[in-house]
Amino acid sequence: MNNFAIARPDSYEAASAMTRDRTYKLAVLKAGGVDLLDHLKGGLIDPDVLIDVRRVREAGAKDPVGISGGVIRVEAGATLAEIARSDELLRAAPVLGQAAGDAASPQVRNAATVAGNLLQRPRCWYYRNAQFPCLKKGGSTCFAVEGENRYHAIFGPGPCHIVHPSNMAPALLVGDAVVHLTGSGRKELPLSELYHMPDKGVMSENNLEAGEVVTHITCRPMPNSAFYAIKEKQSFDWPVAAAAVAVELNGATITSARVVAAAVAPVPWWLPNVEAALKGVDVANDEALRKACAIAAEGAKPMTDNGYKVKMLPVAVRRAVLRSAGRPTEVES
C-alpha cells in the first residue's frame, strides 16, 4: 500500500466536506477500517487520505444504540459488539443483536461498525484477488461463472454473482430501516433502496452518492424477530445461507411476516412469497411451517457448485421463524 494521510473530522458534515477536497486524489471514509484495510492490503484501492469517522457522533447522540418514541436508533459508528450486547435491543429487536453477534469474531466485532457493515464490499475471492480483472474491477469476465463458485449467489441474473456480505442489512431491513445521511440534499434513504443489483451497475453495490455519509440508522421495534445463519465453521466464518425474520403473532399464528435472506444474492434478498405463505401459519404446526418455508429458494438458479444453498435456505428461514416466535429450533431442542 502507499502512504496515506489520516484526517479526523469532528462531525459527519466535516467528513463529507473532506471527501470533496480536491487536494487528494482519492479520499475514503474509514470507520472500523476492517474492510477498508483489507482493500488497502490487497491493492484494490489506493487512497491518499482516510477520513476517520470512527469516533464521530452526531450532535445529541449519546449512546451507540437507543430507543425513543417507538423508534430504534443505531448510530453509524455503533460497533457490532455494542449492538450485540445491548439489553435494550435484545428485547426490542433481537434480530439486530443476533445478526451482529453472529458475525465474524469478537475481535472483528469490536472494531466493525454498523455503517461499515452495510457498506462493506463483497468477499468474492475473484474480486478480492487483484490478479483477476473481474467485472467489479472494470474487467469483462465474472470468473465465478466457469470457476469456483461454491460460495456465490443462487439468485440474480448476473452478470456478477457475488453474495452481499452484510449480516446487518437483512436484519435492519425486516425492521423497515431508514438510513440517515448528510452531505447531499437527501436526508434519508430507505434501506430497501440502498443497494442495487449488478445489472444496474457492477462496480458498486450501493446507491450512495459521492460525499454522502451515513449518520445513523432507524428502524421500528420488532420484538418477535430473529436471525439464523448457517455457517460451515461455527467460529469466524461467513454464513453460506442466512435469514432475518420479523413476525407479528396472534397467539401462535403469524399475522404478518418480513423475511430477508442473506448470503444467497448480490443484495439482501427479500422473500415476498414466503412472507405471503407464512401469513396465517401456526408456528406450532410443523408441517404448515415447513410448507411455507419450502418455497424460499423458488426461482433460484444455482451455479455449478452452490446447489446446496437451495436446500439450506428454507432451513435457515424456518429456523429464523421459529426463533422469532420464541420456539426452539432442532439445534436447541
Added chain:
Amino acid sequence: MKADTAPAIPAGPFAIPTDMPTLNRPMNLGQSIDDNTSRLDGIAKITGAARYSSDMILPNSLYARFVRCPFGAANLESFDDTEALKVDGVIEIDIQPKECQYDGQPVGHVAATSPMAVDRAMRALNLKWKKLPVKTQITDTVKQEVPQGEVSGADVTFAAVYSTPVQTHSSLETHGGVVDHRGDKATVYASTQGTSSVRDGFGDALGLKQSDFEVVCEYVGGGFGSKLGGPGKELMLAAKLSQKFKRPAYVMCNRWEEHLDTGNRPSSMTSVKLGLKKDGSVVGGEIRTWGGTGVGRGGGGVAIPSGRYDFQGVDKKHNDVSFNGGGPRPFRAPGHPQAVFAEELMLDEAAALIGMDPLTIRRKLLKDDVYREMMEMGARLIGWNERKPTGSQKTAMRIGYGIGTGGWGSASPGGSAEVVIHQDGSVESRTGTQDIGTGQRTSMGICTASAIGIPLSLVTVQIGRSTLPPGPGSGGSVTSPTTAPTMMAAAEAAKKKLLEHVARQANEKAEDLSVKDGQVLRRGEKFLSWKDACSKLTAEGVTGSASTGEGGRGASQGVQFMKVVVDCETGIVHPRHVIAIQSCGRVICRKTAESQIIGGVIQGISYGMFENKILDRNTGAMVNPNLEWYKVLGPNDMPHIEPVLWWHGQTGVKALGEPPNIPTAGALACAVYNAVGSPVRHLPLTPDKVLAALEGAAS
C-alpha cells in the same frame, strides 16, 4: 461436554503458576516424570515476550520478497522495472523470465529498505504473463472410477473411491528468517525444524566457515514438517542479499505465499475393491492410490493398507500424479491421515454390507492386540453401546460414532547434549534442537532436573542454537525419543562429576553419594545441601556430555473414538467428543504430552472438516490463499477432547508428535457415516457433501 473441573485462572497474566494442574484427566496422573509443570516458556509466548525469528527486526535491515507467478501455468513474456526501480527505497530487482508451472512459483525478487517499498515496487513491475492451460487436480489426469467385478471366493465385494484435498501446513509463523552478515561473522535467525540442518544446508552460501556463523531459532511458530530440510529458498535469498549489501536481510513469506509455496500434504485418491466373507475376514481385492503431488517429485504415497488390519491377498498399486500446484513437503505423518480416512471408512462400509458392527470387524481384523485393548477402553469411554445402527436415525439432529486407528514408526537419528553444573548451584542443559511447539524446552528441563535430583527451578534450558551440541531435526516424531535419553545421560554424567569432586574434597567415596530432592546424601542420609555441594566446584563448574547414535525403529499405536452430531437439515457436522488413546511409553511431562495429543486431534478434525487448498480450475490460481477461505477449525468447532496416555507394558520415550494426527479424520468420517446413513467419501466433510450423502441415503 466440557472439562468438569477447570482450575480458576488467577488475575493478571504474570500470576499464572507454572505448576497449574489440569484436573480433568485424572486417569493420566501419576505415570509421568512430571505431572504438573506447565511450559517453561508459556508465559513468554502468550505475553509476546518470546521473540520468534519473524520478530527479528534489526536496525538497517533490508526486506525482500519473491516475485511470483500468479497463475497455475504461465509464461512471463516481459516485464518493465523502470517504474519499480524509481520507488523510494528499492535496492535490487532481479527477475529471470521463465515458464512457470504453479501459482506462487518464484521468478525473481525485489529488495528494499521497507516491506512497504517492496510492495510498491512489486505493483509497479508491469509483468506480462501469458496464461497456459492448467491441470489442477488428480482427476484432470486420472479418471475417478469405482473398480468393477467381484473378488473370487468372497461372499460380498465392496468397491468405492475416496479422495482427500491438498492441505497446507498453515503455520502461524510463516517460512523464512533473517540473515545478519557482518563480513567475517553472521547470525541467522531461522524459523526452522532443524537448526543444525540450516547450518549445514548453507554450504558456501554465506562465504563463511561454519564456526563463523550461528543459526538461532529460539521459538518456532509451527512447522508441522514444512520447515525441515535446510535453509529453504527464503533464507538462501536473505543470505545472498545480506552478504551483498552488508546489512541484515529479512525474508519472511506473507500468508498468501505461505499457502502457495511452502509445501503441503498432497491430495489423494484411493480406489478399493475388497472381497469379504460373511464372518468379516478379507479374502482379496485391490487398492489403487494416487497422490496429487503438483509439480513435486515423490511424496504422494498413501499409507493404505496400513498393515494394522489383516487384508489377505489385497494388492496395492500407487502412482503420483502431477498438476499445476506447489509440491508437497512432509506433513505431520505424511501419507497417513489420508490413508486412514479411506481405510477406516471402507471398513465401516464393508462391515455394513455384511451386517457387522464396526467394532466387531476391527476386533476381527486387527493384527496387534494393543489396538484391541485400546478399542475396549475407547468404546467404554465414548459410550459405544449408545451407538445406533448406521442409517437408523430419522431425526434432524443425528448422533454418530466412529473409530480411527494410527500406527507410527521412526528411527532416532541420534544427537548430543550437555549439562553444566555451575558453582552457584544453577544448572544449564544445552542441546541444539528447537521447540516447534511441542514443549521441548520444558521436557529438556524436566529430564535434567529429574536425572540429577534437583528442582526444575534450578535448571535453565538452552536450545535453538547451532553452536550448542547438535540435536536432531524435529521430524519423524524423534525429538523427544532422541533428546530425552541423551539429556538424561548428560545430566547423569554431570552429576557423577560433581559427586566425584565433592567426594574427593570431603574424603568420601563417590559411590556413597547421591542426590535427591535438591540434597546431596551420603549413604542415604542428608549430607550437604545442593548449593553447598556446588560451591565446592571451581569457576568452570562441571560439564557432562552425552551422545547417542542412530537408534532402532520405535513403534507407537493410537486409537481414537469420535462422537459427532450431524445437523441433517443443514449438513453441518458438530464434533462433540473425542477419546484419543495414544501409546506414549515413559511420559516426561504429562501436560505437554496431553497437549500434543489434543493438538493432533484438532488438526485432524480441521483436516477432515474444512481444510482445502482450492485452485481455480481455469487459471490454476489458488482462490483461498488466506485464513478466511482456507478454513481452519475454530474454538466453537472444538469437541471435548480427552487424551489418554497409554503406557501399559511400554518402556522408553515414544513418538507423540505425529501419531495423534493420524486416526482423527478417519474416525470423523466414520462417525458422520454412522449418523447420516450414507458415506461422504471425499474430504473435507463440508455441508454440501453431507447434504448430497443424505440424498443418497434417502434414495
